[in-house]
Amino acid sequence: MSPDIFSVAGSIPSSCLHDIFRAAQTQEERTGTEVVKLHVGEPYFHPSDAVAEAFIDAVRRGDTKYTGPEGLTPLREAVVDKLRADNAVDTEFSRVLISPGSCQGLAALMQSLAEPGAEILLPELHWPVHLQQSLLAGFRPVLYPLGPDFRPDPEAIAAVATPRTRVLLLNSPANPSGVTLDPEVLAAVLDLARRRGWHVISDEAYEHFCYEDEHVSVASLERDVPVDERIVHSVFTFSKSFAMTGYRLGYIALANDRAADVMKVVQEANVIGTSTPVQHAGIAALHGRADAAATNRKLVQRSRDVALSPLIEAGLLSELPAGGWYAMLDVSRTGLDAETFAMRLLARTGVAVVAGNGFAMRPDLDDRGRLRSFGYAPWARHLIRIAFCVDPAQLELGVQRLVEFVDECDGDGQRHGIHS
Numbered sequence: 436m437s438p439d440i441f442s443v444a445g446s447i448p449s450s451c452l453h454d455i456f457r458a459a460q461t462q463e464e465r466t467g468t469e470v471v472k473l474h475v476g477e478p479y480f481h482p483s484d485a486v487a488e489a490f491i492d493a494v495r496r497g498d499t500k501y502t503g504p505e506g507l508t509p510l511r512e513a514v515v516d517k518l519r520a521d522n523a524v525d526t527e528f529s530r531v532l533i534s535p536g537s538c539q540g541l542a543a544l545m546q547s548l549a550e551p552g553a554e555i556l557l558p559e560l561h562w563p564v565h566l567q568q569s570l571l572a573g574f575r576p577v578l579y580p581l582g583p584d585f586r587p588d589p590e591a592i593a594a595v596a597t598p599r600t601r602v603l604l605l606n607s608p609a610n611p612s613g614v615t616l617d618p619e620v621l622a623a624v625l626d627l628a629r630r631r632g633w634h635v636i637s638d639e640a641y642e643h644f645c646y647e648d649e650h651v652s653v654a655s656l657e658r659d660v661p662v663d664e665r666i667v668h669s670v671f672t673f674s675k676s677f678a679m680t681g682y683r684l685g686y687i688a689l690a691n692d693r694a695a696d697v698m699k700v701v702q703e704a705n706v707i708g709t710s711t712p713v714q715h716a717g718i719a720a721l722h723g724r725a726d727a728a729a730t731n732r733k734l735v736q737r738s739r740d741v742a743l744s745p746l747i748e749a750g751l752l753s754e755l756p757a758g759g760w761y762a763m764l765d766v767s768r769t770g771l772d773a774e775t776f777a778m779r780l781l782a783r784t785g786v787a788v789v790a791g792n793g794f795a796m797r798p799d800l801d802d803r804g805r806l807r808s809f810g811y812a813p814w815a816r817h818l819i820r821i822a823f824c825v826d827p828a829q830l831e832l833g834v835q836r837l838v839e840f841v842d843e844c845d846g847d848g849q850r851h852g853i854h855s
């Protein structure tokens with residue numbers, strides 16, 4: 436018999452994303468029918484030919500050796516140009532690190548900032564991976580309340596912070612709410628973090644998917660601050676803007692030189708370096724970025740505008756998300772909790788969505804940072820997340836079936852009293 440695992444990792448359950456992913460896969464295997472997949476943020480559009488060619492050329496000419504933990508210099512230089520021109524972030528390539536996906540970049544960043552007993556502030560509605568990464572890095576996550584519109588409020592953040600708080604995480608445009616943060620909110624939160632001596636992690640994976648206002652990088656608000664005093668570490672990805680999900684490529688713009696040096700050590704230990712041909716593909720993506728990002732944003736925006744309207748008419752969505760790839764629906768009128776709703780919808784209609792309570796987990800930790808138990812925020816009980824970056828025909832079909840299912844549940848509810 437193998438020994439039991441009492442580590443922090445051993446105490447973390449799989450996320451709601453993983454659970455529905457598995458359930459959808461099992462259903463496809465069992466029924467032989469393809470599921471309508473509204474549960475994953477996988478775009479229906481593809482990277483440009485130039486990206487594929489740069490990757491293949493690098494492989495063909497044998498440019499396949501290790502790079503250092505910081506990544507290829509020409510890619511880091513291209514990142515600096517992009518950050519200056521598009522994000523108003525003033526940095527140098529010495530403070531930019533390439534990572535195999537921004538998920539890995541975030542995990543490494545948390546590892547490089549974690550100290551025993553230190554707390555990280557996460558939004559109470561968050562991407563579950565942020566919570567998993569915080570725990571694995573050794574942080575004690577503390578969830579900060581959001582307003583009714585899922586926006587952070589500096590006073591509410593200050594109220595849950597403690598002397599052990601080290602890091603505040605921001606995610607705009609947000610997964611799963613689609614909320615985008617304006618410069619006023621960002622400036623107020625940054626001011627709080629600066630006064631309290633915190634680091635800020637800014638996850639900007641969906642930077643190119645803002646439908647109402649321009650994206651604002653919080654690091655742009657400290658461009659006039661001396662580099663040594665900067666506190667914002669910004670994390671970006673090629674997955675969303677350029678549909679390069681399976682290439683696994685992201686980058687981190689560290690606030691200052693010390694943080695960049697620490698990250699190099701963490702990345703050496705974690706990955707040695709990022710795939711070299713993939714980095715060449717990244718250079719090509721950045722060269723063609725203006726066209727690709729604008730085209731991809733328009734595609735997703737069209738889907739949002741066309742396919743999500745029936746959800747508003749059905750009273751399941753209050754307004755179109757301002758950014759990102761996801762919409763949070765409120766299915767409380769069915770009387771079903773989110774997990775039951777997601778499982779029944781999948782079984783009866785073949786549409787996969789994610790139960791929203793999994794984005795609002797409330798962990799209870801023991802003194803060694805392991806999960807002793809967990810619950811969910813009660814207000815998330817009837818929330819469902821759907822991805823609208825998927826094939827428009829599939830999206831329309833999925834939305835149609837979902838609305839019909841809700842109507843049927845209403846009928847069931849009246850017949851069987853499930854609203855009680």
Ligand SMILES: Cc1ncc(COP(=O)(O)O)c(C=O)c1O
Pocket residue numbers: 476535536537538539562606609610638640671672673674680683684685
């Ligand atoms: C908020 C957020 N950050 C980061 C990522 C990670 O993306 P990747 O690792 O593909 O760069 C995702 C992926 O879904 C995400 O939703």
